[in-house]
Amino acid sequence: MPKSSFVFALLASLAQGAAMAQSPTITVEVSGVAEAKGYILVAAFDKAEGWLKRPAQAARADAKAGTVTVTLPGLADGEYAFSVVHDLNGNNRLDANALGIPSEPYGFSNDAAGNFGPPKFEDARVKVGKDATKFVVKLN
Amino acid sequence: MNRRHFFNSLTAAAGAAALPSTLLAQPVRGAAPQASPLFDNRARTPLRGWHGQDVHCESALIEGKLPAELRGVFYRNGPGLFERGGQRYDHWFDGDGLVHAWRFTDQGVSHRARFVKTAKFKAEQEANEFLYPAFGTAIRPKRPLRSNDSMNTANTSAVRLGDHVLALWEGGSAHRLDPETLETRGIVDFGGALKGLPFSAHPKIEPDGTFWNFGTLFGKMVVYHLSPTGDLKRHAVFEMPASAMVHDFVVTERHLVFLIPPIGLDMAAVRAGQKSMIGAMQWRAADGIKVLIVDKDDFSKRRVLEMPAFMVFHFGNAWERDGVIRLDCVKTQDLAIMNEWMPRLMRGEEAREAPSQATFVTVNLNTGKVGVESRSEDLEFPRVDPRVVARRNRYVFYPVAATRGANSLDGVMRLDTETGKTDVAAMGNGISLEEHVLVPKPGSSKEGEGWLVGVGFDAARQQSFATVWDAMRLSSGPVAIARLPYWTPYCFHGHFHA
Numbered sequence: 001m002p003k004s005s006f007v008f009a010l011l012a013s014l015a016q017g018a019a020m021a022q023s024p025t026i027t028v029e030v031s032g033v034a035e036a037k038g039y040i041l042v043a044a045f046d047k048a049e050g051w052l053k054r055p056a057q058a059a060r061a062d063a064k065a066g067t068v069t070v071t072l073p074g075l076a077d078g079e080y081a082f083s084v085v086h087d088l089n090g091n092n093r094l095d096a097n098a099l100g101i102p103s104e105p106y107g108f109s110n111d112a113a114g115n116f117g118p119p120k121f122e123d124a125r126v127k128v129g130k131d132a133t134k135f136v137v138k139l140n
Numbered sequence: 141m142n143r144r145h146f147f148n149s150l151t152a153a154a155g156a157a158a159l160p161s162t163l164l165a166q167p168v169r170g171a172a173p174q175a176s177p178l179f180d181n182r183a184r185t186p187l188r189g190w191h192g193q194d195v196h197c198e199s200a201l202i203e204g205k206l207p208a209e210l211r212g213v214f215y216r217n218g219p220g221l222f223e224r225g226g227q228r229y230d231h232w233f234d235g236d237g238l239v240h241a242w243r244f245t246d247q248g249v250s251h252r253a254r255f256v257k258t259a260k261f262k263a264e265q266e267a268n269e270f271l272y273p274a275f276g277t278a279i280r281p282k283r284p285l286r287s288n289d290s291m292n293t294a295n296t297s298a299v300r301l302g303d304h305v306l307a308l309w310e311g312g313s314a315h316r317l318d319p320e321t322l323e324t325r326g327i328v329d330f331g332g333a334l335k336g337l338p339f340s341a342h343p344k345i346e347p348d349g350t351f352w353n354f355g356t357l358f359g360k361m362v363v364y365h366l367s368p369t370g371d372l373k374r375h376a377v378f379e380m381p382a383s384a385m386v387h388d389f390v391v392t393e394r395h396l397v398f399l400i401p402p403i404g405l406d407m408a409a410v411r412a413g414q415k416s417m418i419g420a421m422q423w424r425a426a427d428g429i430k431v432l433i434v435d436k437d438d439f440s441k442r443r444v445l446e447m448p449a450f451m452v453f454h455f456g457n458a459w460e461r462d463g464v465i466r467l468d469c470v471k472t473q474d475l476a477i478m479n480e481w482m483p484r485l486m487r488g489e490e491a492r493e494a495p496s497q498a499t500f501v502t503v504n505l506n507t508g509k510v511g512v513e514s515r516s517e518d519l520e521f522p523r524v525d526p527r528v529v530a531r532r533n534r535y536v537f538y539p540v541a542a543t544r545g546a547n548s549l550d551g552v553m554r555l556d557t558e559t560g561k562t563d564v565a566a567m568g569n570g571i572s573l574e575e576h577v578l579v580p581k582p583g584s585s586k587e588g589e590g591w592l593v594g595v596g597f598d599a600a601r602q603q604s605f606a607t608v609w610d611a612m613r614l615s616s617g618p619v620a621i622a623r624l625p626y627w628t629p630y631c632f633h634g635h636f637h638a
Binding site: 097098099101102103105106107108111112113114115116117119 | 273280281282283284285286287288332333334335336337357358360362377407410411412413
């Protein structure tokens with residue numbers, strides 16, 4: 001597995017200021033959080049280009065054991081794929097070991113599963129709109 | 141010695157002790173191994189696997205006489221579960237790790253077997269189906285593959301290190317188990333950039349306890365130097381000659397030595413879910429074996445030599461004098477044993493395998509020349525006296541196909557590498573023996589003075605057993621056999637801790 005496919009420094013910038021007032025607030029319920037350490041990072045991607053590299057929106061919340069809810073204010077209606085990272089050491093990124101393999105828990109919308117690499121954008125894509133504002137992502 | 145002679149002599153030995161048969165019926169905890177509609181070959185029942193249950197037998201039936209000085213725990217590990225929700229794995233290597241503890245005490249021999257509670261095992265046990273791709277079975281992941289440890293079956297060897305027994309699997313982290321109960325405590329985490337790196341199932345432990353290991357994954361190798369209690373002293377990660385599988389290695393007085401077989405990998409087919417890792421392996425004989433030699437004192441000092449291709453899983457030992465390394469291993473011709481023979485066995489077929497032969501490699505560091513010689517016996521799972529690991533040894537012990545026409549390793553063999561002479565005992569058709577390890581006799585100092593201890597399966601009785609042999613007198617037959625009132629899945633490897 002190529003290093004680049006697994007090391008996604010997806011939250012280099014936490015784009016807090018991009019909220020659009022007219023859009024509904026999206027909540028991502030992250031389950032399977034093992035411990036109250038660090039942060040839960042959520043990033044929303046709106047297209048395959050830039051998947052896991054350039055999020056349209058991102059947010060974080062303090063980690064606690066069990067389920068953590070992260071809110072993304074103001075995502076315009078459309079299709080998005082969410083990635084979630086349990087940032088145990090609070091460095092705002094998914095850490096990897098010497099072989100480039102993630103060493104912190106992570107997950108995707110739709111519980112999308114990659115095969116020896118991250119899943120495709122299409123597999124993690126969900127519809128976001130006024131009737132679709134709550135999403136669940138499992139860390140496992 | 142043929143089977144009839146063996147059993148006659150055993151009856152004579154046991155007769156003196158007049159063991160009443162009532163000693164056989166011992167409490168067995170856990171559900172009895174069930175039949176499988178997906179596998180039917182009574183000659184290889186252990187490949188049916190168990191269904192996730194833990195089993196305990198207080199007291200095995202002893203035939204012969206257990207040596208009074210043979211006390212300790214024989215930890216073994218192997219793939220123990222092959223089926224879930226009507227699906228059966230294609231490959232023996234895929235099963236979930238089942239760790240065994242055979243305890244040799246004043247009361248006799250007890251047996252406990254417990255599945256390693258890996259994240260994979262727990263999730264799949266709950267879901268009652270396979271959720272992750274296996275090494276030899278292409279399964280589309282039903283849960284995200286977080287890392288190589290998502291597939292970790294912890295199924296290849298068991299060794300005591302510090303306060304824990306480690307369940308080892310070459311593709312990922314070691315699991316820590318309680319030495320008494322075999323309950324899973326967690327994974328070994330060396331932290332930071334080492335977290336989740338592969339830690340092979342074939343560590344080499346020198347007589348003073350110095351512990352060497354390695355791991356390979358996707359073109360990189362990590363080597364580890366651990367203290368006798370398991371503290372990481374040194375490590376290094378570096379690019380290695382390409383190969384999809386490096387299973388074992390050897391250590392000399394001065395070097396770590398790897399024979400890296402020419403195995404390519406069609407990773408695109410694996411990613412697409414079309415092929416398993418084993419299914420995607422490609423034998424590239426023309427590329428030959430790369431002999432990687434790493435300086436024990438300075439991991440940055442490395443050298444690569446070349447030799448003609450063969451497939452190798454296991455090594456016995458290595459040592460060196462005046463810049464010449466001598467090592468022994470077991471070779472087969474190519475990948476057929478892994479990607480043809482083993483899948484056929486898993487389907488319940490009786491297939492003949494290409495022979496696996498004791499092979500001796502000489503690596504001359506002064507000239508760069510590599511020499512190879514092989515013997516003709518069909519054997520596997522070489523082990524040496526733990527007192528000679530990484531120094532000059534004379535003997536190597538193997539389970540061997542000892543009876544003409546036997547379709548299993550039905551005997552044991554001691555090879556004298558100085559004279560070429562062998563000491564062999566056959567248990568006969570219907571018996572399959574696994575790896576046997578040498579346990580030194582307390583107070584002895586001479587190589588080979590000890591007992592050879594191993595396990596096996598008796599197809600006629602549909603039972604598993606442990607064997608004890610006088611390591612220097614194998615042809616006299618086993619000193620003792622400890623029979624369980626049930627069969628267990630085959631194991632790969634283990635260690636005896638006195």
